[in-house]
Amino acid sequence: MGSFQCFLAILGLVLLPVLCISQDTFTRSRATYYGSPNCYGNPTGACGYGEYGRTVNDGQVSAVARLWRNGTGCGGCYQVRCIYPPHCSNDGVNVVVTDYGEGDRTDFIFTPKAYTKLANSPASTEILFAYGVVDIEFRRIPCQYSTPNLVFKVHEHSKFPLYLAIVIQYVAGQNDIIAVEVWQEDCKAWVGLRKVYGAVWDTQNPPCGSIDLRFQVSGSAGLQWVQAPKAIPIDWKAGAAYTSAIQLT
Template identity: 65%
Template sequence: MDFACRSFLGLVCIILLLPLLCTSQDTFTRSRATYYGSPDCYGTPTGACGFGEFGRTVNDGSVSGVSRLYRGGSGCGACYQVRCTNPKYCHENGAYVVVTDYGEGDNTDFILSPRAYSSLGSNPDASDELFKYGVVEVEYTRVSCRFDGYNIQYKVHEHSKYPDYLAVVIIYVAGQNDINAVEVWQEDCQEWRAMRRAYGAVWDAANPPSGEINLRFQVSGSAGVTWVQSRNAIPSDWKAGATYDTEVQLD
């Protein structure tokens, strides 16, 4: 009788825990990955996302160009775990990359920087073998970005022309959040004015407001869709190439 009760209780526990166990597993998608040439193994400052130097060195240069995951630029800045599937050469954790560019390869979703591609291997010799393959079978899943010590920042794009044309890139966005829209506060009209997605992660506005510039941006992520307004404004004497701290961060 005691044995039967214990068996029944054990079965009930398994039934109750099974949905939690199933939903806690990461979901990976099968694909392919290759790499691009780089003189220093870092990313490229000329990527389609418009990140500039940030796109070259963020995440210690473990970055990637993507094809369908680019999603018209809204995929810029997303983070993924990418691991190859050859048990002879591949590390079980693979590489953690930040999307900074658009690129199409031989039926690939990822074109990795050399630093990221080498992280796929289980050891240096295995990485060398993967480089010889050129294209490898992989599986990937989206993961939360982590930028310890950094708030979200507004980077004024180098193409900006003070005071007539302002273009910004929003960087160091943590979590699993996509930026869908950016708006600038128009003080004279007392309303928010939409900025244009120029390309990639670059948002721009002709004839921006004079004085301090207040921005807000719409993000979609695990918490749904919401607007985020920075605590700090871009100063009235903003300069092309400068970055300004928002004093906010997302989960």
């Protein structure tokens, strides 16, 4: 499906508002887009989000380079608007970072679905796609999902009961996960998980029984540890996603 066809296909959709706007100042940069057969994201993106990374925020997602921050930037939300007044919408697009990608002095490489939102009309959409790279301004904004609770996804590469890798999904607010630890009952201590890549954390020695996690959050409230008792059940399975009772703001 072509880029302009993607625009026409989404005109009739009613999208849930999943992001809200902060009052931070905008930064100038550039943005482009990458090819996608269905206008959605990449299920093999460098954040390790899988299918979540393809469809979160209705596919309005982006790869970044400078904002990647060794994977800590995964899941960050940004408002981006282009600065060609005749062609650009006032609000632009709100995107979620799900991948790493370097462009021609760009900070964002959008899915076609996200890039379309920069324009103010179908005619302008064609013009922006023809440009390929556009000047933009952006700011970090808090994420606010229709799914309010954190989800602990067991990565597909996990092997019960010997190897566990996890990804934390639906991190709301303007928060970054910078460390994850697991409770080891045998030694009565919190033990750090290894950051594998992107937003994927793992351990070669997962505890028996249900798994207690805690993670360090960097956000508007500063640094804080958030504990998740029995975050992952005793009979966890690779590929399964477990919803917690935790909500970040």
